[in-house]
Ligand SMILES: Nc1nc2c(ncn2[C@@H]2O[C@H](COP(=O)(O)OP(=O)(O)O)[C@@H](O)[C@H]2O)c(=O)[nH]1
Ligand SMILES: [Mg+2]
């Protein structure tokens with residue numbers, strides 16, 4: 001808990017929240033009560049014994065399906081895990097190599113950003129290890145789609161000035177798979193933070209519920225950097241088959257032109273998205289990503 005006067009207090013949650021949690025679990029929807037980024041009301045009867053009494057509504061938040069835990073079955077898959085809230089900018093970090101650039105992973109993060117209505121910028125790190133065709137091709141493709149793309153290196157410092165400028169006066173989440181260099185890039189931009197690099201797994205097993213440890217670092221009064229260690233996979237949560245097409249921004253202008261009102265753009269005759277694909281107005285790799293994600297999202301709200 002951080003206050004306007006720069007002080008940090010350790011706070012606990014009041015018991016009433018636990019009842020709410022139980023209630024939500026019954027509905028197969030799990031929303032973390034208080035997450036990094038939340039604004040809260042608290043009281044401080046004694047130092048070190050702060051009590052959070054209210055969590056204010058979130059402007060936005062980033063979440064994913066909670067990773068499937070052993071024995072959790074279907075129920076476990078449908079739990080939502082909130083990573084953090086009230087974000088101004090999402091930096092989707094990928095690397096050219098080690099781990100090798102994977103556009104499907106980037107697309108998943110983009111869907112998550114779009115569905116949360118958060119501005120996203122793509123960073124392709126580790127350029128010092130040599131560029132490869134995929135990183136170059138997709139970097140260009142994302143630019144054409146209107147995303148800002150920054151090629152970067154935490155070794156040579158390429159792109160780090162641009163990153164520093166971009167994050168100024170914002171609350172920013174550095175997001176991407178483990179090992180792509182999130183902590184290294186943050187350290188290069190803000191050496192005073194001295195974050196740990198090369199963490200393999202920071203999952204914290206607490207009973208059945210897996211928590212991602214997320215830290216918010218204050219750079220100055222208005223700039224906050226959130227590092228997210230230990231992300232191995234994300235499945236966007238709460239997206240329906242019907243909604244998914246809205247999160248591929250280049251699909252937008254074709255939507256509404258399909259023959260069927262409830263077209264899933266999967267196979268339907270007269271589908272405007274499939275026609276655009278055939279005319280090479282939509283990149284086949286993006287459509288492929290769409291189909292893959294379509295396969296994993298809920299359809300029970302259709
Ligand atoms: N060559 C090279 N290695 C990097 C770069 N950025 C990070 N690394 C290395 O990649 C590994 C993972 O970096 P880390 O910052 O912990 O990644 P994170 O899991 O995304 O936070 C470490 O061994 C880093 O030294 C880079 O730009 N170039
Ligand atoms: Mg890290």
Ligand SMILES: [Zn+2]
Nearest residue numbers: 258263265271
């Ligand atoms: Zn269609």
